Amino acid sequence: MFGRLSSAVVLGVEARLIDVQCDIGGGLPMFQIVGLPDKEVSESRERIRSAIKNSGFSFPPGRITANLAPADLRKQGVGFDLPIALGILLASGQIPPPAGRTIVVGQLALNGDVQAVRGVLPLALEAGRSRFDGVLVPVANAPEAALVPSLPVFAAATLREAVDAISGTAPRYSRLGEPDGDAAPGRVEHDLAEVRGQMAAKRALEIAAAGEHNLLLVGPPGAGKSMLAHCLPEILPPLSREEALDVTRVYSVAGLLGDEGALVARRPFRSPHHTVSYAGMVGGGHGIPGPGEITLAHHGVLFLDELAEFDRRVLETLRQPLEEESIILSRAGISVRYPASFTLIAAMNPCPCGHLGDEARPCTCTATDIRRHRRHVSGPLLDRIDLFVDVPRLAAEELMDVPAGESTVVVRDRVVQARERQWARAAETGASSNARLRGEGIRAHCRLDAEGGLLLRRAIARFALSGRGHARVLRVARTIADLDGSWDIGAAHLAEALRYRNAASLRET
Numbered sequence: 001m002f003g004r005l006s007s008a009v010v011l012g013v014e015a016r017l018i019d020v021q022c023d024i025g026g027g028l029p030m031f032q033i034v035g036l037p038d039k040e041v042s043e044s045r046e047r048i049r050s051a052i053k054n055s056g057f058s059f060p061p062g063r064i065t066a067n068l069a070p071a072d073l074r075k076q077g078v079g080f081d082l083p084i085a086l087g088i089l090l091a092s093g094q095i096p097p098p099a100g101r102t103i104v105v106g107q108l109a110l111n112g113d114v115q116a117v118r119g120v121l122p123l124a125l126e127a128g129r130s131r132f133d134g135v136l137v138p139v140a141n142a143p144e145a146a147l148v149p150s151l152p153v154f155a156a157a158t159l160r161e162a163v164d165a166i167s168g169t170a171p172r173y174s175r176l177g178e179p180d181g182d183a184a185p186g187r188v189e190h191d192l193a194e195v196r197g198q199m200a201a202k203r204a205l206e207i208a209a210a211g212e213h214n215l216l217l218v219g220p221p222g223a224g225k226s227m228l229a230h231c232l233p234e235i236l237p238p239l240s241r242e243e244a245l246d247v248t249r250v251y252s253v254a255g256l257l258g259d260e261g262a263l264v265a266r267r268p269f270r271s272p273h274h275t276v277s278y279a280g281m282v283g284g285g286h287g288i289p290g291p292g293e294i295t296l297a298h299h300g301v302l303f304l305d306e307l308a309e310f311d312r313r314v315l316e317t318l319r320q321p322l323e324e325e326s327i328i329l330s331r332a333g334i335s336v337r338y339p340a341s342f343t344l345i346a347a348m349n350p351c352p353c354g355h356l357g358d359e360a361r362p363c364t365c366t367a368t369d370i371r372r373h374r375r376h377v378s379g380p381l382l383d384r385i386d387l388f389v390d391v392p393r394l395a396a397e398e399l400m401d402v403p404a405g406e407s408t409v410v411v412r413d414r415v416v417q418a419r420e421r422q423w424a425r426a427a428e429t430g431a432s433s434n435a436r437l438r439g440e441g442i443r444a445h446c447r448l449d450a451e452g453g454l455l456l457r458r459a460i461a462r463f464a465l466s467g468r469g470h471a472r473v474l475r476v477a478r479t480i481a482d483l484d485g486s487w488d489i490g491a492a493h494l495a496e497a498l499r500y501r502n503a504a505s506l507r508e509t
Contacts, residue, residue: 003090006103007083008126009075010119011288012336013249015126017103019069020080022087027063033084035068038076038287047108048085055112055159060092074334076287079117082106082162089163099168100133102154107138112159116140121252124148134172136165142173144252147245147263190230193407197394201228204389204500206411209235210418211434211479214322214344214384216307219391220358225347228391229303232345233269235412237419243299246339250298254291268300274309282317282327283338289329294321297342307348308376315381318344322384344385348377360393386435386472387500418482434479446474451491459498473497
């Protein structure tokens with residue numbers, strides 16, 4: 001007796017189809033799962049046995065073999081409980097054959113309840129691409145699966161309901177009120193108008209948002225670096241529908257969607273503590289490695305406060321994703337790719353005590369202390385940062401008498417207009433933002449006049465700009481011109497871009 005159903009396993013943020021085959025033969029009673037299952041898959045045997053009995057079905061005697069094909073692909077997670085249980089019921093003739101091609105996933109409790117699992121959205125997206133007739137998921141995961149348009153979704157709270165769903169006697173799941181089109185930006189939680197003074201830092205924040213440029217804020221404690229960083233997501237353009245699905249897919253794999261399983265409508269803002277581990281930053285864990293902080297910041301902001309306090313090995317992991325917008329995690333027998341297109345904003349003190357260059361409080365650090373402090377951040381990593389900004393301590397009159405500046409809404413409007421100019425060039429350049437410009441895109445859209453060319457030539461010699469640094473200056477100048485509404489890069493745009501390349505408090509010693 002033989003039964004077959006379809007399921008899936010998630011590798012990175014992509015789903016791979018799995019053929020669940022169940023056979024019941026003669027011989028001594030035995031139940032085994034083959035096909036390179038991990039420990040949690042192998043442990044499902046007792047959950048499946050109890051769930052079948054407690055749902056009013058009989059667990060068949062004999063030799064039961066469940067094969068998860070392809071056999072050379074590692075299977076991980078508890079989502080195979082439900083398809084294996086249904087396969088056994090099919091093979092034993094207790095339920096009719098499925099009404100159509102359906103992908104099945106779900107965890108079983110001992111009493112037959114179907115419980116939520118991770119990674120349902122990638123599975124549903126793969127079902128839509130592969131033209132399946134629908135997906136059968138736990139009730140708690142149904143809103144997540146329903147984010148895929150035109151895909152029939154069946155939800156089950158118990159094994160009995162799952163049997164009705166695959167036999168075609170249960171209604172489809174219908175979710176009302178799902179947002180359509182671009183995700184709304186929502187209310188402003190951190191308004192730039194609340195930040196007193198720091199006009200240069202606010203301007204750099206606007207440029208970073210307009211072109212997706214990486215930013216480093218350098219200044220003494222209490223100058224407002226963290227407050228500025230928390231304002232950055234608010235002035236970024238709203239997530240498009242496609243970007244929101246990408247972010248939701250990542251958070252689905254990580255198990256961070258919450259009970260509602262709704263579409264993620266706000267850009268992520270991740271701020272790991274400086275004690276974060278290597279695996280916590282890049283991803284890891286047993287079996288198939290899960291996403292880390294750099295992936296959870298996809299299409300959003302990764303904020304590293306107290307940059308010099310991070311382990312240098314952890315910081316060096318940022319170099320590849322900052323260039324390639326993805327990261328490949330390789331473990332024994334498996335390799336997965338995670339997306340990592342994020343804007344990096346970092347903050348650090350200029351020295352261990354934090355008061356180097358501070359007129360109000362003298363620095364107590366030795367030259368050796370300062371060099372050791374800065375050695376935590378390597379030159380190659382700094383070379384991947386576009387904007388360096390000094391954030392000095394504010395004087396009393398700036399804290400008390402300076403009127404509130406522009407609001408986040410006003411700045412965001414300018415950012416969106418600058419991004420629209422970049423999107424208009426995207427068909428030609430293939431880059432959605434200026435920070436993503438490469439090769440021919442830079443040559444075509446970052447051309448300088450004679451005055452600008454001479455200025456850049458002098459800057460390369462004076463500041464010893466690398467090839468990467470030279471390209472980043474041109475990209476920043478292109479963004480400043482876009483904010484200015486200019487299709488051409490002027491000498492003034494280039495001069496401002498060069499100023500952000502050299503934070504005095506970081507370059508002094």
